[in-house]
Amino acid sequence: MNMALMAEVAKLEDILGGYLFKGMKESRIRHREEERRSTTFTDAVRLHLADESGEDFKLEVWLYSSIGKAISQAKANMRSVEDLRDMLGDYLFEAMKASNRRKEEERTGMLACTSAVDVSFPSGKESSDDSKLEVMLNFETGDYVLGKAYPS
Numbered sequence: 001m002n003m004a005l006m007a008e009v010a011k012l013e014d015i016l017g018g019y020l021f022k023g024m025k026e027s028r029i030r031h032r033e034e035e036r037r038s039t040t041f042t043d044a045v046r047l048h049l050a051d052e053s054g055e056d057f058k059l060e061v062w063l064y065s066s067i068g069k070a071i072s073q074a075k076a077n078m079r080s081v082e083d084l085r086d087m088l089g090d091y092l093f094e095a096m097k098a099s100n101r102r103k104e105e106e107r108t109g110m111l112a113c114t115s116a117v118d119v120s121f122p123s124g125k126e127s128s129d130d131s132k133l134e135v136m137l138n139f140e141t142g143d144y145v146l147g148k149a150y151p152s
Contacts, residue, residue: 017089068131
């Protein structure tokens with residue numbers, strides 16, 4: 001799967017929403033970039049491209065560990081996928097709901113949880129290192145994000 005790297009920071013807040021944007025800005029990856037005076041672009045948000053037209057994109061967002069833990073906890077305790085809306089923001093939440101992965105889950109009756117949103121802790125859940133959020137996006141939204149946030 002091909003991946004878009006180095007997103008324009010200024011274009012990300014509208015895409016990520018306030019909560020995830022703040023979590024990304026507080027990540028260790030972002031702090032290291034700022035220490036190197038790299039303020040225009042970030043590698044903390046990557047976009048895995050769809051292999052073919054109509055397939056899902058996957059947005060990868062590196063977050064400050066406590067934000068990742070909060071999302072992981074919300075996923076573990078949710079009664080409905082709708083419980084993720086506040087954390088993902090309306091834009092990403094709707095893109096996730098429109099993804100092929102989520103639509104397939106809904107077809108099979110999987111209403112209270114989803115694999116279209118995943119949080120992992122590469123250095124371990126007890127570590128203060130960054131966490132990784134992955135959100136599946138429908139093709140149209142992924143294509144829009146690619147054009148808006150990733151310079152060609």
